[in-house]
Amino acid sequence: MELYHLRTFVTVAEEQHLTRASERLFTSQPAISAHIKALEEELGVTLFERTPRGMQLTPAGALLLDRARQALAAAGDFLQHARSIKDELIGTLRIGLNTDACFLRLLELQGGLSERHPRLEIEFHAGSTGANIPALRVGKLDASFVSGECDDPLLESYVLCEEELAVAVPERMRESIGPADIHALARHPWVFTSPDCAYYGVMRALFEAHDCAPVKTVMANQDDALRTMVAGGVGLGILRRVDIEEAAKSAPIYALPLELPTVSLRFAHLRTRANDPVIRAAVAELSRVWSLALPVQEQAV
Amino acid sequence: MELYHLRTFVTVAEEQHLTRASERLFTSQPAISAHIKALEEELGVTLFERTPRGMQLTPAGALLLDRARQALAAAGDFLQHARSIKDELIGTLRIGLNTDACFLRLLELQGGLSERHPRLEIEFHAGSTGANIPALRVGKLDASFVSGECDDPLLESYVLCEEELAVAVPERMRESIGPADIHALARHPWVFTSPDCAYYGVMRALFEAHDCAPVKTVMANQDDALRTMVAGGVGLGILRRVDIEEAAKSAPIYALPLELPTVSLRFAHLRTRANDPVIRAAVAELSRVWSLALPVQEQAV
DNA sequence: ACGACGCCATCACAATTCCTGAACGCTCGA
DNA sequence: TCGAGCGTTCAGGAATTGTGATGGCGTCGT
Structure with a gap:
């Protein structure tokens, strides 16, 4: 049994007429006749009574008509649902x-x-x-x-x-930092990121240009954590300049006026x-x- | 779209494997592949992701799987219902x-x-x-x-x-009837049935055999009504003998001891x-x- | 790193099915 | 009695579907 059997069954039941049903289904009348016959044989149930005026549902056919409609409706739902999500991102x-x-x-x-x-x-x-x-x-x-x-x-x-970076300094280290001297900075403790972070590269480039290396203390791979460390006086760190300036309003931290490469x-x-x-x-x-x-x-x- | 598309869709979704699905469906793997392809093209939705390990439902496919199952179940209901009333009289x-x-x-x-x-x-x-x-x-x-x-x-x-008939007589006419003389009976009023009733034929035959005709008064085409008329004294009538004897217990009526042909x-x-x-x-x-x-x-x- | 294996897609061809158009039997109404 | 309308049947043709072999692609084991 296929859907076209059910479609034909329902259509013929509605039209009570093979020829009209065949027109509605855009096919020939013998084809419709064959559909009904095949369906009746598969079910073992006579669905229509053939009269000189057309096809009339038998009581058994009437009983089954609703179920056929339900099956078709379910298939239609499937199609409609598919169409509705056709262009949707799922x-x-x-x-x-x-x-x-x-x-x-x-x-x-x-x-x-x-x-x-x-x-x-x-x-x-x-x-x-x-x-x-x-x-x-x-x-x-x-x-x-x-x-x-x-x-x-x-x-x-x-x-x-482009992220503009700056060196964030804890307020309590302000006096010991003084002017931005790279070699002096390197001697202070640093809160650093993991090597695969872009900020790490900036930091390394900064010191390599001056042939020195910073003192590492703590690693913080999240800039929120890093900023908190800096504000807590753990050491210096590299952050976005705008973040430092924003944090400066409510935390003991400030940005060094040192120009760094952007990222x-x-x-x-x-x-x-x-x-x-x-x-x-x-x-x-x-x-x-x-x-x-x-x-x-x-x-x- | 036909049911076999849905059957294949559901089976492949369950097996996640074209070859296994084709075995379950007793067909070849390319056929299954074609079903899925045709369905996907008709819907405009990619149902499966082809991986080296098999077919994996896409999110859209998973969303549609339930509806496909419902459609198949509805078609199955139709079939099952048809089978269940196959040998039933409806x-x-x-x-x-x-x-x-x-x-x-x-x-x-x-x-x-x-x-x-x-x-x-x-x-x-x-x-x-x-x-x-x-x-x-x-x-x-x-x-x-x-x-x-x-x-x-x-x-x-x-x-x-075979219905044994008898002439029913009202009690009030008992004395005026006397022995069963056909000619005498014909002169009494009769409650008769319509000509297309078998009892009518019996009555007519009875009198024709003696060259006379009864006096007709009332027609009653239902033997309950006829019996009531007779009991009410309207006239004589032909009824089943057993009915008259039964009615005699509670109504003023009796059966003439006259032998009539059976019907x-x-x-x-x-x-x-x-x-x-x-x-x-x-x-x-x-x-x-x-x-x-x-x-x-x-x-x- | 390399070969073997398993999976799905594709292809040409075969088998099946499905559809078509015409003819037939039947009933009803004129 | 005749014609119109309807469903069924039939043979032939068209379309769809299924088949077996092949190929590409990836993974897994050695």
Whole structure:
């Protein structure tokens, strides 16, 4: 039994007429006749009484008509539901984070994505640049914010902004620091990040240029934690200048007037997934939030 | 879209494997592959992710799987329901009555039919032999009790019993009747039936044999009514002897000791419907109730 | 690192099914 | 009595579906 048997059954029951039913079903009358006959033989039930005026449902046929309609309706539901999610993004978008939500404008990103793709579940995974890139490569993340250069050939990335960095100093060390002398700074304790963080590279470059190395004390792989350490007087650290200045209002911390290289905030994903609708949706939303003109991607496939 | 698409979809989703699914569905792996492909193209939705280990549902596919199962279940319900009523008698059996329910053993007939064919609706239509035969011919009745000969070539009939008739006389006329003299009887008023009733034939034959005709007063086409008329003193009438004797216990009526010809009680239906399952069920039940050995009907298709 | 294995997609061809158009039997109404 | 309308049947043709072999791709074990 196939759906066309049921469709024919219901149509003939409604029209009480093979010829009219065949017209409604855009086929020939013998075909309709064969459908009914095949269905009756498979069921072992006579569905219609053949009269000179047409086809009239038998009591058994009338009993079965409703069930046939229900089956057709269920199949129709399936189709309709499929059509309704045809152009919808379904699934989960896992985004890696490398710094605080506010700076990454997560609220706007989430709001835009959820509005445009209500069936797309979004997961933000806290992490760091160094942890997120391998996670991208093994598929634990779909996309990620990263800082610094992104020369991995497997990854596509978009620059969102340049992060201006500065050396954050605890207030209690203000007098012992004095003017910004690199060699003097190196002798103070530092709160540092893991080597795979872009800030680490900035810090290392700063001292290597002057042939010295900082005294390391504590590692904090999250800039919120790092800032807290600095404010607590544990040592110096590298943070975004705007963050330091913001924190200075309520914490014993200030930014050294030392010029540091900037670092790019990027959004990265696997190149192989560049045409994945979920990735494209994420990039498109990101380009809105960050006012980029980037997503001029070719409409592949 | 046809049911086999859905069946394949669900099976592949369950097996997560085209080859295993094809084995479960007793077909080849390329066929399964084609089903899935066709379904995906019709829906515009990718249902599976092809992995080196097999087929894995996409989120959209998972969303649709339930609906597909529901559609299949609905179709299965249809089939199962059809099978369950396959050998059941469905519909209405309209039986014409020509006399009282007790004499026709209707209660037993109804009980047996309802027990054996719970979905068969039974209608008893009060009438008379004369009215029931045309009703049979035009299809207003499926079967009918009739009295008398049944020489209609369109009708098949079974003799259930012989009705012994007698002349019913009101008590108040007992003295004026005296011995059973036909000529004398003819001069009394008669409650008669319509000419198409078998009793009418008996009455006419009785008088024609003696070259006289009765005085007619009232027609009563139902023997209950006729008996009531006789008991009320309206005139003489022909009834079953057993009925008169039964009525004599509580009504001013008695049976003349005059021998009358018997009349056959029959059960009749259209010959063309001899193999109609409903008719056969009725005849079969009737033969039980009346202990007949009649229904030795050929098991024609 | 390399070969073997398992999976799915594809292809050309065979088998089946499905549909078509015409003819037939039947009933009803004119 | 005849014609119109309806469903059934039939043979032939068209379309769909299924088959077996092949190939690409990835993984796993050695």
